[in-house]
Amino acid sequence: MSWSRVLTTSYGAPMMADRLLWATSAASAVYLRATAFLFVRMLPLGYRFMPKISGAFVISLASFTLSRQHVRSPPSARTSALWSTLPILFGTYSRRNPLASFAGLLLNILAFIACMDFIYRAHILHPSESLAFSRTGYVDSNSARIVLRDPAARSQSQFSYRASTSSETETIPVPALTEDSDYTATLELIGLISGIRYFYNTTGAHAGSFVTSAAALKKFTMISTSCQKPFYPYSPLAHSLAMPGLSHLARYVESTPPEFILFLGDFIYSDLPMQIEPLTTRFYRQLYRQIYASPSWTRTLRDLPWIHVFDDHELINDYYPNMAGGEDMYSRAMDPFEHYQRAANPPRADHDGRKTYTQFRRGDASFFILDTRTYRATPPAKASGGSGSRTMLGAEQLGELLWWIDAEDGWKVVVSGVPMTRNWSEGGDEMDSWAGYLDEREVIFQALWRVGGGVIVSGDRHEHAAFPESHTIIEFSTSPLSFFYQPFLREYVSHDETIFNLPQGSSKFGQLTFDSSDEKKWMIGFELVVDGEKAWEYEHVWSRNQSS
Incomplete structure (x- = not known):
């Protein structure tokens, strides 16, 4: 005996299954969309929201599928433009407007996909293993620290720097960048002149600058x-x-x-x-x-x-x-x-x-x-x-x-x-x-x-x-x-x-x-x-x- 027939027999009301499925579809769809929006745009606490979002998504799919199999007519006979949009707004199924019904289903699917995209896209598409960059760390009046990362760097790469007031360049070796440090190294430059800009570059094509602090x-x-x-x-x-x-x-x-x-x-x-x-x-x-x-x-x-x-x-x-x-x-x-x-x-x-x-x-x-x-x-x-x-x-x-x-x-x-x-x-x-x-x-x-x-x-x-x-x-x-x-x-x-x-x-x-x-x-x-x-x-x- 079908689930719809059981409900009809138990409640003694031919439309009870239709109404229950419609209400379940509508409630789960509205909850899914609202909670997904809250999660990805306002409060990204996945441990709190994702079990609820996943549950609402499963319920919305199940109720939509059951509605297609068992619902014989919508819970209202109204045919106005407003009522024809209800399947889109509430993710419900209507035999009178299947296109709108599937549009509503698509919105539910997109809401769930947005949550998955938010959580996993960077992890899957951008692990950034080949990242190469340089940045400035602590700088005072006579020293500076520069962080390098370059997985492709040669073991004998060089770091060169010069003061903006001078054409003379200082060169120091870059330590071997290995997997042990995730291909990073921090260089300490000492004996610098206070209050001027320095420029640097490496044989790995990194370039940048920094300004030493004024002495007083x-x-x-x-x-x-x-x-x-x-x-x-x-x-x-x-x-x-x-x-x-x-x-x-x-x-x-x-x-x-x-x-x-x-x-x-x-x-x-x-x-x-x-x-x-x-x-x-x-x-x-x-x-x-x-x-x-x-x-x-x-x-x-x-x-x-x-x-x-x-x-x-x-x-x-x-x-x-x-x-x-x-x-x-x-x-x-x-x-x-x-x-x-x-x-x-x-x-x-x-x-x-x-x-x-x-x-x-x-x-x-x-x-x-x-x-x-x-x-x-x-x-x-x-x-x-x-x-x-x-x-x-x-x-x-x-x-x-x-x-x-x-x-x-x-x-x-x-x-x-x-x-x-x-x-x-x-x-x-x-x-x-x-x-x-x-x-x-x-x-x-x-x-x-x-x-x-x-x-x-x-x-x-x-x-x-x-x-x-x-x-x-x-x-x-x-x-x-x-x-x-x-x-x-x-x-x-x-x-x-x-x-x-x-x-x-x-x-x-x-x-x-x-x-x-x-x-x-x-x-x-x-x-x-x-x-x-x-x-x-x-x-x-x-x-x-x-x-x-």
Whole structure:
């Protein structure tokens, strides 16, 4: 006995099967299309949406097929133009309008294909194994670091560079580029002249330039941001490695390049929009290559000095070492971070390559780059309120940070991958930020308050917030460079003390201008850029009599 006959017999209503199939087709089709749009254009959380999208797609196909076999007439006899479009709008089958019915079915199929395209196109079509590029890492007044990748490079390739003020060329050998380092190498150039542009090229046809820092800076700018993922927001016509936010940044810095760019983590996403492979070193390396293979890069962006922090999505969401498999995951994920980024970061004074936290100076500002993942204790349950003797930094890093706060003169800029002050609360991952490590944070804040305060630069939250100068510690937290924000049902709650909070915008970065020209009144100017347009500006004054 057919399924339609069973329903007809059971309910005693000849049209019951027709109506039920129509309702099932309509509901599954509407849910499929709406959720697919939400996934690819607004909230790319595949672990949350793809099971629902897949289920709705299967139900829509099954109900459509059953409708073709069993439905004898539509649930209404109306024949107006509006009713004739219902099969398209709701993905239902109508014997009176089979063309519209199959058009509706096609829309359902395209919605599902768009999700698959969003998840897999870059992985399948652009593994970027043959990628060759060069970029600038940390640069100061007399040295620079250049990252090269070239799988086809000869073992005896040469790197040549010269100052723009000279015709003399220096040449150094390029280390062998092997599979062990994913065919990358970081070259350190020393003995440079301050405040001038250098040009370089290699026998592998790489070319670029960089500008050394002035010896005595009283005013400089830097860019701060974090979080990016290619192919978002999804468009079937876009390149699967394109990043609109990177294009916004390229246009912004073209005319007035900053001194350097701080990228504060989530340079790659191993798990969004979905984790599509086991988290091996090979997979992590591919994600880095795909970012650097993006067509959104310009020569200006590659020539600017980039300094990188890693955060959780370079490993997996909300990573901490004691999570299941955490130590093995860390070693696999740190392999490409070392070769593509850490080796080109500011060097540590002790040259300890095992530690990713470090310091550097620029003008009258001293920067301490924190490692907030390697040493952190298991985060607490939210009900604990975040108090307790747990550590995010580990004893050795915390001790070095406290020594730095007391020893350095001028601005003290703490660079943290996750927000540090009371910018936001709530959210499922609140304890992943410094809110879960309040006692250790209090030790750091007390040390900063003793010397007149400090500046914190952070990312991670896919929002912008500045929080508050009244406590002499001001934080500028800005992200994402190119990824999603929560347009509704926001998890995070900003506080009354927050100077400014802006969740909207799939591309955000901040430009900070440090100006110590006036000995008694030092200034920090901040400009927030959202989707390529200036959205907010602010001026923070630090009175010199506050410093010890």
